[in-house]
Each structure stands twice: as structure tokens, then as C-alpha cells.
Amino acid sequence: KQEVTQIPAALSVPEGENLVLNCSFTDSAIYNLQWFRQDPGKGLTSLLLIQSSQREQTSGRLNASLDKSSGRSTLYIAASQPGDSATYLCAATDNYGQNFVFGPGTRLSVLP
Amino acid sequence: DAEITQSPRHKITETGRQVTLACHQTWNHNNMFWYRQDLGHGLRLIHYSYGVQDTNKGEVSDGYSVSRSNTEDLPLTLESAASSQTSVYFCASSPGNTQPQHFGDGTRLSIL
Numbered sequence: 325k326q327e328v329t330q331i332p333a334a335l336s337v338p339e340g341e342n343l344v345l346n347c348s349f350t351d352s353a354i355y356n357l358q359w360f361r362q363d364p365g366k367g368l369t370s371l372l373l374i375q376s377s378q379r380e381q382t383s384g385r386l387n388a389s390l391d392k393s394s395g396r397s398t399l400y401i402a403a404s405q406p407g408d409s410a411t412y413l414c415a416a417t418d419n420y421g422q423n424f425v426f427g428p429g430t431r432l433s434v435l436p
Numbered sequence: 437d438a439e440i441t442q443s444p445r446h447k448i449t450e451t452g453r454q455v456t457l458a459c460h461q462t463w464n465h466n467n468m469f470w471y472r473q474d475l476g477h478g479l480r481l482i483h484y485s486y487g488v489q490d491t492n493k494g495e496v497s498d499g500y501s502v503s504r505s506n507t508e509d510l511p512l513t514l515e516s517a518a519s520s521q522t523s524v525y526f527c528a529s530s531p532g533n534t535q536p537q538h539f540g541d542g543t544r545l546s547i548l
Contacts, residue, residue, distance in 0.1 A: 358536055367526055367539040368479075375534060413479070422467055422533050423494065426479040 326351045326418035328427035336433040337404055345399040345430045347414035352392045355417040358424065359388050359399050361410040368413065404434045442527050442540035450548055455514040457543050459527030467530045468510040469537065470502065472523040485510055517547045
């Protein structure tokens, strides 16, 4: 059964810093992995989706990488801004579909 | 703009009652999902559908049912509400297994 963990649980950084959020999964036979952000009291916003055949995806200041063999994905945020403050969730499929297993999230605070 | 909407946004009900949460998307997506989010458990998959007349059980499906009679809607029914089903419920959709999932804003359900 797929299990997903995220480190750290919480992170506080000053504005302008580059940062890395980590996601680990136990079953390397994933179909894809998706990163989301969640603002308090809100739904999830899709950030990046990485297919199992891909190594990374980029969108603006965000870059997500995938290493299936080690069971890891990282989300890199460049030049962080206070508006980036949110909880970041990764989710990995446990079969050849979209049945996501979510990690517990990393709560990010970017201080002005 | 196409969107995914959940209703109601908040609901309070009593144990033993039947409750139905609505999810409607205007993207014409094939895949639709229901999740619940709880402190300490994160997001967990309840049921999912890959098309009309297709429904499948997720990790925490006991006490819940869904039906897919058209592309746009996937209502979630709690047959006999229990206090353990107090949670925030999220609906999501995607065009297919290689595409990102997009989430609604959630329904906060309290069962007294």
C-alpha cells in the first residue's frame, strides 16, 4: 500500500529565500505525482503534475522533480514571497490510475 | 469559465440521517473523485469515477455511496450519518489519468 510522507512538517523562511520541500513515497510503481497548495479554509490548487516517465516539471518560480528509484519528489520554490505562505501537499498514485495517496503536507510561512 | 462547485458549503445534521453532498463540474471531465480531510489523517479517497455509470471504492468508502448518471455530477451520499463522518469533504475532477486533478472549495459537514 502506498504511503506518502513530507518533510518538514512546517517551515518558516524570510522573503526572498529559495527553498525545497520534500515528499517521499514507498511504492515506486507510481503513475504520476502531483503537488498542490492549500490556503486555510480553501480547496486545493494544482501546482505541478509529474508523469512517471518525467524527471521534472517547471511552472514559473516552481520546479518539481521526481526520482522514482529513490521514492522521492522535491518542490523547489525560488525567491519566495509572502503570498507563497500555504500548506503544500504532494500526492502519489498507488496504481495505474489517479487514486492519489496524499502526504500530510508542509506548512510554509514566508515572512516579509 | 469552467469550474467545479460543491454544495452546500456547510451543513449540520444529526446522526442516522441520510445526507447528500453535491459536486458539479462544467469541464466535461471524465474522472471525478471524493475525498475527506481530517486532522491527523490528511486527505483520503472515498469514491471515484472514471466515467458515466462507473464508480469505484476508495480507501475509506464504508458508509458512503456515489452514482454517476451524467458527466457533470458525482453526488456523495451518507446513508446513515455517523459522528465519525464529521469532516471536510472535497470533490475533484480531471480529464484523464495523465492530467491534473482540480478541486472544489469543499463542504464542511458536522454530524451531531
